[in-house]
């Protein structure tokens with residue numbers, strides 16, 4: 232029997248062919264250009280019951296061609312379905328259709344003649360994948376194939392090959408190499424509204440308002456920190472003007488013969504939801520800015536490539552740390568994507584072992600390093616601790632930060648963090664707790680969890696990372 236016999240000429244309407252390669256044996260290839268989102272194959276499936284599979288399927292060649300169906304049965308895809316090879320950057324997505332007991336394969340991008348058509352099996356595969364260029368694959372090969380990743384609906388996560396020709400092309404959330412931890416909407420009540428004390432004054436004569444508004448401006452009291460609040464409140468025939476949030480009362484123009492200003496609590500930020508709008512407006516009329524809440528920024532190919540590169544640095548640095556006798560934990564703050572003026576970057580390791588100091592975590596070392604960088608800068612300001620601030624920056628981490636480090640990141644005003652290995656027992660960003668989402672903290676940052684964990688960097692799960 233020949234293992235290099237060409238497959239049949241025309242297999243389906245998309246004219247896909249079977250070809251052989253030394254590394255992967257059979258695979259599916261395009262023989263002409265295929266547009267993105269084209270259904271190239273619908274494979275009916277044959278089912279193998281769980282008991283039957285455990286007795287037989289587990290041990291024969293079919294094991295390499297089975298899909299785990301959502302009800303636990305194993306499914307053998309007929310047609311081309313069993314011949315798609317795996318890629319971490321697949322160009323074909325697949326969905327299981329329980330109504331018709333079939334699997335539908337669709338191109339995730341434009342395909343060119345002679346390109347191999349690959350699907351994404353799972354983050355852990357049981358063989359050494361050939362031709363992968365992206366970050367370290369979990370090296371633990373599994374004894375047998377336990378089926379391709381469990382699929383049961385359309386929400387399978389897949390990575391899309393990045394379009395290097397067009398770095399601005401938006402990558403669909405489904406194809407991102409990371410998950411976005413979305414905060415659940417906060418329960419809002421009167422007590423959850425954050426307020427500051429502001430000076431206000433009653434203005435019995437509405438004609439004085441214009442004079443007072445001009446006066447506020449000339450005295451520099453048109454504070455941008457009050458931009459989320461309306462200047463005037465009209466309630467029950469009473470007109471009140473917002474003056475300032477300074478600790479001392481402003482000196483009002485005497486000729487207007489106004490009563491003394493007084494202090495009241497006003498919301499410290501704009502209303503992000505309609506509920507908070509009505510709650511905040513009971514304190515003082517507030518502007519509604521719904522877009523700012525939980526707004527998830529879009530990810531372009533260029534930005535995803537930047538994040539991948541940063542994760543590669545994190546892995547390399549964590550392994551370096553390990554080779555130096557430390558824990559394999561690292562943190563990396565790259566220059567911000569798309570900001571040519573931002574050159575600030577820093578990388579750090581966990582140094583608990585060499586320093587015999589329990590607080591020398593990678594994150595704390597990173598923040599300390601940034602502080603040192605900034606203190607050495609001629610324009611640095613150490614006022615209010617601002618020299619250690621990571622405002623607007625992204626930090627990439629080999630592990631989910633512990634509660635202490637999560638709090639330090641929160642204080643540092645970091646914009647977002649990415650981490651590889653979750654720490655379910657000790658993590659402060661989704662594991663044991665999620666500090667940026669705790670009620671009452673004064674800053675929130677976005678959390679992105681890389682879909683692929685790296686077992687080479689595994690540490691004891693009760694350790695603080």
Ligand SMILES: C[S@@+](CC[C@H](N)C(=O)[O-])C[C@H]1O[C@@H](n2cnc3c(N)ncnc32)[C@H](O)[C@@H]1O
Nearest residue numbers: 255256257295296313314315316317358360361
């Ligand atoms: C569903 S089959 C795919 C078709 C298979 N190549 C064949 O000739 O029958 C899965 C098997 O293909 C091989 N394979 C799939 N993707 C591969 C990859 N990226 N690198 C190496 N081998 C791969 C592995 O041996 C795996 O068990």
